[in-house]
Every structure is written in structure tokens, then in C-alpha cells.
Amino acid sequence: MVESKLIEYLSELVAINSVNPNLSDQGQGEKEIAEYIHSHFKKLGFDSHIFEVAKDRCNTTSFIAGKKSSMVLLMNGHIDTVGIEDMDSPFILRQDGDRLYGRGAYDMLAGCAIQMCLADFFAVNENPISLVFTFVCDEEDKSIGMDHLVSHFLPTLPTRPFLGIFMEPTEDQIGICHKGYAWYQLKISGVAAHGSRPEEGVNAIFPLQYALSKLDEINTRLSTEEAHPLLGHATLHPGIIQGGSAYSVIAADAILTWERRTLPSENPKKIQQEVEQVVAAVSDAPGNHEVSVTQLFNRPPNQTREDEHIKRFSNIVKDKSYKGMSYWADSALAAKADIPSILFGPSGHGAHAVDEWVSKSSMIYCYNSLKDLILSY
Numbered sequence: 001m002v003e004s005k006l007i008e009y010l011s012e013l014v015a016i017n018s019v020n021p022n023l024s025d026q027g028q029g030e031k032e033i034a035e036y037i038h039s040h041f042k043k044l045g046f047d048s049h050i051f052e053v054a055k056d057r058c059n060t061t062s063f064i065a066g067k068k069s070s071m072v073l074l075m076n077g078h079i080d081t082v083g084i085e086d087m088d089s090p091f092i093l094r095q096d097g098d099r100l101y102g103r104g105a106y107d108m109l110a111g112c113a114i115q116m117c118l119a120d121f122f123a124v125n126e127n128p129i130s131l132v133f134t135f136v137c138d139e140e141d142k143s144i145g146m147d148h149l150v151s152h153f154l155p156t157l158p159t160r161p162f163l164g165i166f167m168e169p170t171e172d173q174i175g176i177c178h179k180g181y182a183w184y185q186l187k188i189s190g191v192a193a194h195g196s197r198p199e200e201g202v203n204a205i206f207p208l209q210y211a212l213s214k215l216d217e218i219n220t221r222l223s224t225e226e227a228h229p230l231l232g233h234a235t236l237h238p239g240i241i242q243g244g245s246a247y248s249v250i251a252a253d254a255i256l257t258w259e260r261r262t263l264p265s266e267n268p269k270k271i272q273q274e275v276e277q278v279v280a281a282v283s284d285a286p287g288n289h290e291v292s293v294t295q296l297f298n299r300p301p302n303q304t305r306e307d308e309h310i311k312r313f314s315n316i317v318k319d320k321s322y323k324g325m326s327y328w329a330d331s332a333l334a335a336k337a338d339i340p341s342i343l344f345g346p347s348g349h350g351a352h353a354v355d356e357w358v359s360k361s362s363m364i365y366c367y368n369s370l371k372d373l374i375l376s377y
């Protein structure tokens, strides 16, 4: 029965520590969980591979050729989770009514368990189209897994997938777009001096206020711009502030890092101008400090256009309204590789929180919807 299988796979996935090692000292990487999934596909008699993307960081993939058509459907889940700090028993799946508690249950090992159950079904039933099951590492940090999948695995497929379904939690709705993000780091350099003789130094912390007030001003402006119909407004926030060396020393350095969440409709030039405004505000501030800025990292937003396949899926699911996801997801990287990509996964609560749970009935619902989509071809 699919219900007991979904619970069994989810509890085994949760039981394996797959905390992203870049986010927490408790992380051991995704090798063990990738091997567990790989052995499941092997047992079913499917062609399955493990890719070691970096030391102990693994993807696993399985391809099943279609019986009626060579069209390829890509399914994807990330197998890393965020940290387990302050959780009582993060690796033991606990059931309370419809809720299944555990680290990664909702974001997004449930999606991985659903893929494993779909593989069970299509091991004994004909799959009309080709299916690619993919499980990637590191989505919660830099997505080295998805980058590797796009550059090393997807080109080996007989044809480019006509649709990618990323099984992130979407509360049973089709997620058709999501935001992107960029991280910026501003460095202010001054000169250290004795706290009693500020005139001998250059204070690097005071000018931070000009950066912060400019960021505040830009953020307020963003909130007044026309909202994206599904994603709302672009936002930004300061993430980390560092600076100074002692209470009694004029600070020689200050660093401010901020994050900008971007919309599909936004021009990168506009975002670059904002960065320049922040730098200008600091350079124009009183004092002889120096200022520089670096973009540390960025990931694009994704907006997928409705096509016949997405329409077909929306005819199958109960809630036909498309959803915009506030979070970033690996789907943006598949979309960049010309694979129209959507998100679809179960409902629950507590992604990245201590009380993470996924709804069991919703998992069953998502499994059935995906199975129906595949069988509809």
C-alpha cells in the first residue's frame, strides 16, 4: 500500500543524517543518503548512478525509458537538509495524526520518498513516457549538486526533458515562479587608533549608518513598486554586520553583508544601480574612510510560462491556481538550461524550523497527482 511505503521511505530518509555540511558542523554530506536511494532503484532493476560532486557530496539519478514515447519528464528532489540545532530527535520520524515530524520531512525528503514510490509503481506498470528521477546535494547552500546535474548528467539524456518537476513543498499547488537572490558585501576601511584619540584614526563603523539608511530607503522604495502578481515585492535586508576590534579602539574595519531578493521582472541593471547608490552614500559620508563592494553570490529568479504540459497537470490537480514561491529553488537552474520547470510538493510546516512536519495525506495526494500526470501521456 502506498501509504505505508511512503512512510517507510520517508522514515528511512529522515533517519540518515543529510545535514548540509556547509551549514552545520553536524553535517556529514549526502553520500549515505544518495547510496540508500541508489540501492532502491537498483533493487527495482533500474539503471541508476551515483555522482560524487565533491568529497562526500553526491547526486543520484535513474533513467527509465518510455514505453510509448521518448519524451522525458524530469523529476527532482534535493537530499540535503538544514541543521538540527535545538531539535530533540531530528532523525526519528514521529507520527502525530496526519503529521509526520522530522528534519527534512517537509523540505524536502517527502518529495524524495514520493519519487521512490513512483519508481515502485513504474517497476510493475508501464510508463508511457521516459522518466528521470534525480536527487541532488547542496540545494540549501550553493547547489553544487544541481549545477553538476545540469552540466554532467542532463546532456547525457536522449532528449531534453519537456518538463521539470521540483518536489519542494508547495502545499499541493503548482509553483510556477519563484524569486532569485544576490548577496553583497560592503567593506569600509579606516585607521585604528586609541579610543581617547579619535583624531589619530579613521572610524570605519560610523559610515555604516549611511549604508544602512540607504538600504532602508531602497527597501521602502521596492515596497511601493508594482507587485508581481504571485511573488509580491522585491525586498532586501542586512544579513551580517561585523567590525571593530575592541571597545577602546577606533574601528579600522567594518563589513556589512546584505541580501537582495529579486523578481523575474527586474532588470539586473536596476539592482546594480542600487548597489552603486549604497556605495556612494558611504563614500560621501564624513570621514576619510575607504569603501568597496563585492557581489558574493547570486541566483536567478524563475518564471515559467504555462504550456500544454503544465496545463495538463493543472487539469489533474485539485487547486488549479498557480502559486509563486518566495524561496529560491534548483528549478531556476533547470530553467536556465531550457527545461520549463515547476514546483509541486506536499503541505506541511516548519521548513528550516525545529517543528518541521509534512502532511501524510498530502504526500499521498501529490504521489497520485504525479502518477496520474505520467499515465495521462
Ligand SMILES: [Zn+2]
Pocket (backbone or CB within 6 Å): 078, 107, 108, 139, 168
Ligand atoms: Zn527545499
